[in-house]
Amino acid sequence: MLLAVVDPLPMYCRGIATVLSAAGHIVEQPGEPLAWGRRDDRMMLLTLDAVSSWDLLHQLGSAGDGCPVIAVLTDDSVAAGLTAVRAGAQSVAARQMDEATLVATVDATRAGQAVVPAEVLAALIGGAGPETRHLTADQQRWLRQLAAGMTVAQLADRAGYSERAMFRLLQALYRQLGVRTRIEAVIRAQQQGWLLPTSEQPGVT
Known part of the structure; x- marks a missing residue:
């Protein structure tokens, strides 16, 4: 399975690619992530740092044919994690995660598992979420x-x-x-x- 790293910082991408390549993964940095993510046998590590990246996650998730996405959060709040999962992310991780957590998250997601922080999981199970009714x-x-x-x-x-x-x-x-x-x-x-x-x-x- 090919793995894309989508992040605005080239040095971060290279660092992630080095760690994951050493763990046996084939890592790419696609120029067109949406088109890349709609092909078979692929997975994406996507940093959610701007509206465009959240929109990419939403498009991949809503299409029904997008690749599994690990959402990498610059804001690791429960609310951000819930939003990422509801937008289509299979797994959620903090951007400052260590190498062992990175490899374990990628391996588990590749195996079809979902990896989310315990607080986000508890909120999902408990039905916690924003009050979206009654906006003026x-x-x-x-x-x-x-x-x-x-x-x-x-x-x-x-x-x-x-x-x-x-x-x-x-x-x-x-x-x-x-x-x-x-x-x-x-x-x-x-x-x-x-x-x-x-x-x-x-x-x-």
Whole structure:
């Protein structure tokens, strides 16, 4: 099975490739990860550090024909782990994992097992997750604007709040969604269909 390492830092990719090659894995760094991941007998180690990487994970997971993905988290919170699993990751690991953990995670995932932190597993079993109901129209609009690249200052100006007040409102929204960062909030909104115009959202007529 071929293994891709997708990370923005070439030195990190080389280090991971060295460790995994020594453990007997064939490692590649594809130029087109989505197309690469939709072919047979492949697995991907994907660092989730930007909207584009979360979007890649979601595309591979939702396609039904994507390769197994080990989500490498720069934010190793339970919320980030839950979001990664729900977006389609088979396994979840922290970016600062040691070599032994890296090899064990790759070997287990290759064997068809799922490797996730104990806290994430407990949250999945217990049904823990973000409260995604009851978002206001303003909150949904803010998510769409964040996804479009607006800054907090621009959002505040449009909404009629001070920048500090807008920041507090967004932090409260992130907590409501069970996420910690803007990137995770945008991914959550994408998964729920909130980035569509209101008339096109599921269940809205």
